[in-house]
Amino acid sequence: MDERVSSGGAYGWFLQRITGLFLAFFLIMHLKVLHLTSQWHLDFTVITDRLHSSGWWGIFYIFFIPIAVFHGFNGAWGVIEDYRPAKGSGKGVKALLWVVGIILCIFGYFAVNELLRKGA
Amino acid sequence: MYNKKPGIIGHYFHEINRNPNTGTWSWFLHRIAGVVLFLYLFPHFLVTGSYFLTGSTEKFDAWTKAVQTPLFHFLEILLISAVAFHLLNGLSITIADFFLMTRKHKAIQWVSIIIFIAVMVLTVVMFVPRVLAK
Numbered sequence: 001m002d003e004r005v006s007s008g009g010a011y012g013w014f015l016q017r018i019t020g021l022f023l024a025f026f027l028i029m030h031l032k033v034l035h036l037t038s039q040w041h042l043d044f045t046v047i048t049d050r051l052h053s054s055g056w057w058g059i060f061y062i063f064f065i066p067i068a069v070f071h072g073f074n075g076a077w078g079v080i081e082d083y084r085p086a087k088g089s090g091k092g093v094k095a096l097l098w099v100v101g102i103i104l105c106i107f108g109y110f111a112v113n114e115l116l117r118k119g120a
Numbered sequence: 121m122y123n124k125k126p127g128i129i130g131h132y133f134h135e136i137n138r139n140p141n142t143g144t145w146s147w148f149l150h151r152i153a154g155v156v157l158f159l160y161l162f163p164h165f166l167v168t169g170s171y172f173l174t175g176s177t178e179k180f181d182a183w184t185k186a187v188q189t190p191l192f193h194f195l196e197i198l199l200i201s202a203v204a205f206h207l208l209n210g211l212s213i214t215i216a217d218f219f220l221m222t223r224k225h226k227a228i229q230w231v232s233i234i235i236f237i238a239v240m241v242l243t244v245v246m247f248v249p250r251v252l253a254k
């Protein structure tokens with residue numbers, strides 16, 4: 001009788017909280033350096049100078065990008081699940097979210113990597 | 121009536137009507153903020169990736185400049201409010217869940233709301249000059 005698609009259940013719930021805790025730290029740092037800063041103006045030089053200021057920024061983004069993307073897409077799945085999708089369409093949406101999420105991650109890595117390697 | 125499936129938007133009215141407590145409101149606002157942040161990821165990655173896409177520092181500067189107008193600084197306040205609310209509410213939920221404090225969830229919620237208001241006051245003070253700048 002239950003036609004709901006399997007949700008990933010407790011794993012999804014648990015990972016959402018763990019990635020959320022990481023993001024609380026990463027995102028405060030991210031907002032601190034890029035939004036809540038006395039530096040009003042952001043451009044190529046400002047951004048690449050900041051990225052080159054410490055070798056840690058590369059490592060920061062290696063973790064930040066997939067964790068943020070996973071949290072966003074797992075959250076999106078949670079929203080969709082709230083509407084109790086039929087088993088087939090639920091599976092399709094879930095697969096689509098994985099594909100788009102992985103593409104976004106790879107794009108994010110290239111985007112940051114280019115800025116890290118080149119520039120000032 | 122009870123089993124009738126409400127629509128995509130009606131779903132929220134349905135839940136809030138059925139259980140009009142702080143928890144339902146925080147769930148609703150958490151959802152709105154979460155969806156906003158999810159949608160924000162795409163243009164954000166696109167602008168950040170403009171150097172990777174075009175290979176031109178001029179294009180990167182042009183794209184980043186386009187999102188630093190007074191209007192976008194105003195939207196930035198809304199963005200930070202979405203992050204701050206989602207983050208603080210998420211921490212409240214996690215604390216209640218992991219430390220078996222569900223019976224204290226309302227108190228935790230109010231603490232997070234007070235911190236949220238403080239963060240927003242600071243943000244608005246910081247951003248008003250940027251919004252008003254020429």
